[in-house]
Amino acid sequence: MVSRRQGGRAGSVSEQILDGLNSNQRDAVTAIDGPLLIVAGPGSGKTRVITHRIAYLVRVVGITPYRIAAVTFTNKAAREMRQRLFPLLGQAAEQLTASTFHAFCANVLRREGEHIGLDRDFVIYDDADQMALVKRALIELELDPKRFPPRAILSGISSAKSELLGSDGLAHRSGSYWDEIVVRTYERYEDLLRQCSAVDFDDLILRTYQLFEHVPDVARKYQERYVHFMVDEFQDTNIAQYAIAKQLARHHLNICVVGDPDQSIYTWRNADIRNILSFQDDYPKAKLIALEENYRSTQTILDAARSLIASNTQRVEKDLWTRNGEGVPITIAEGYDEEEEAQFVIREIQHLTRNSEAVVGRKPSGVGLGDIAVMYRVNAQSRALEEACLRYGVPYQVVGGMKFYQRQEVKDIIAYLRLIANPNDDVSLNRVINLPTRGIGQRTLDHLARIARDAGTSQFAVIQSLSGDAQPGQAMSANALSGESIAMQSPAISPFTARAKTSLIAFGNIVGGIAAERDNMDLLDIIDAVLERSGYQRWLLSQERGEERMENIQEFRASAREFLHVGMEEALTAFLESVSLVADVDSMEERVDAITLITLHQAKGLEFPVVFMVGMEEGLLPHSRSVDDPTQLEEERRLCYVGVTRAKERLYLLRAFRRGFRGGSEPGMPSRFLLDIPQELQAAPSQPKRPGAGNLGSTTRRAKTSGGRQTSLTASDERRRESAARSQHITPPSAGARQSGNQRVSGKRTITQRSTNPTPTRRFGRAPSVPGQRPIRGGNTAPSSPHLTTGDKVMHKVFGEGIVTECKPTGNDFEVTVAFRDGAGIKRLLLGMAPLEKLD
DNA sequence: CGAGAATAGTTTTTT
């Protein structure tokens, strides 16, 4: 499009900002007055629109970035937004409020929380801390945690909070016995939180809402400040978050929300798609703009995505299209098990990156490792992939998984730090009070808890009071103890044994001592003092893999450096807060030299030229916990849709015939979602006649042609056996790189190594002399089954005569490997299902 | 009280 000068400086700036945007995108950028709802399909340039919109507001409309807030769902998105604004706004971009809802609220509460009785030094409790508190609440209420699983109670509390319901609110709304229990626990849980000067994740939102509601002056301050308020990933907001957005937009009414209902994958975390509908009710004059042109994917991928999502009934119609070319077909394949599935991935990657023809591709690809992602439903699936990567020398990075800050040793140190910052934090206290062991056992702890509860103080305050003379406050920050109640309780404190008492006092002195000197120490000093004086370091080093775990702590310590420039007063608090609010995905680096292993959830918002989706099986995707509920099933489908739409050029949908599960291994059926991928978009099996081809999309294909989708879902055992048999011939990749370049690409603390000991796979270790060769599965002689054993001659209804070469128990069945005569080849069969007869 | 063994429950996704 030829740009036409409108004359004047503003015009040219405006043109510059609007340049290269399509007409809907332009509308979205320039519709700056009043509420606006942007429905943005995947790859529709959403982020571009948001950043350009902000640039437009600043440079054309003349609004200072200080008066604009953009709330996102992840820290990464926030950072990215700011980064992309730099070229457009320069240094001014820093004035912009761009953060997650949680970080934004934490900020507000840190500043204004005292208006609603929040302690200045409040800590933010994560999931594990919350659980600890719920458990304690249950104990105090004498409720059986077996009958009332803390997890379930907590989720009840959490969902109440995300709908702005306090315990009283919840009490009004519900009636069942279960609800009654939740309400009672909720009440006690809140007491405990208050006692600990802590807030949980949901509180960040809820209490900010309450603050704005109850303290109009504060609300007004923010309402007036933010002339424009934008919410990204609107489909992921919960009721409470949306309520805050509304509060903040009350004055200027310039609220712009961007989302895609089809990518709503967080309803389990109380995200509520109804917000999108409510928006139009709440702001009847809201403009609606849909971004439907996709700039990311090939036509083929987009067609697949569209067919997939079309099966959902609960959706807002939206039609994606692209000018991109047709591209290459989608590959659907099956491996025998997750190991083979992973091998398939590796082999394909080797083909692609070798810049030669891919198995199904037509043109040289020029794909780099950084262009490739393997996506899965659950983190556990990464293991097989990691092992394959290690074995065949493919560098990889795992996003998420066991998070750095969740590692035990790191959490321990964090707990010490928290306790120093906030002595009311009973949860942290309980975590470290006997770590390393100081002779403080369960009895003592019970006692301590009881006394603290009766006295209405923190446990730390009780400990402090034990050393009679070292009493009020000089050691601790002011809120540590409310002196009198302890004084009154003093007589009752005695039942501690002399030994326990000594230990408690010793512990109190360690923590109290550091807290007292806090002002003279920087963050690193504090951490060192903890490691040293608590004896933690010495203890850890004496433990199993202590060195390694100590390294994690050193890494954690190093991450504290960022906060050294902050004043000593706030450094600790600021550091702890960032630890609570920053997730690992946020700092995922884009690497060009490694493939990315990532869950489907975490992949939202990303894109890769090549995407492998593994585990396309019933029970995994859709997940078994979702199959009974149509609503949840639709969410699973959206999750699948998110995965598919991450791919720019190549998409692989893989599954395994059987998959390891909690030790055992079970056969699975192809995901129903595969049936939604039209056949004409799929790659034809490359060499249909020979079994080595490795493309097993044929199972579904055949299923599809031979009858309706339901029939194919219940694909007969026969068919599954066939495909299993065929897939075993997937030729293993050559272990090209082998050892070299085979390191985990951890580097950053945030890129998680799954297991703390990066031992190579067992198989690899056992046969180091032939690293390239994959040892034959179960080479040892298997135990004999009820009626078949190695060497037996058998007859199969379809495959004919053969000889049993292996027979091993799997779960409650036996897996028999049979070498058939007459070209049927070697097949693995399940004894219980296969029509096998023993001959002779 | 503490350490190791036995046992139960668990994991879908995470700001």
Place this chain on the structure above:
DNA sequence: ACTATTCTCG
């Protein structure tokens, strides 16, 4: 398989 809690013994 893996962890977290409970049990048992020294």
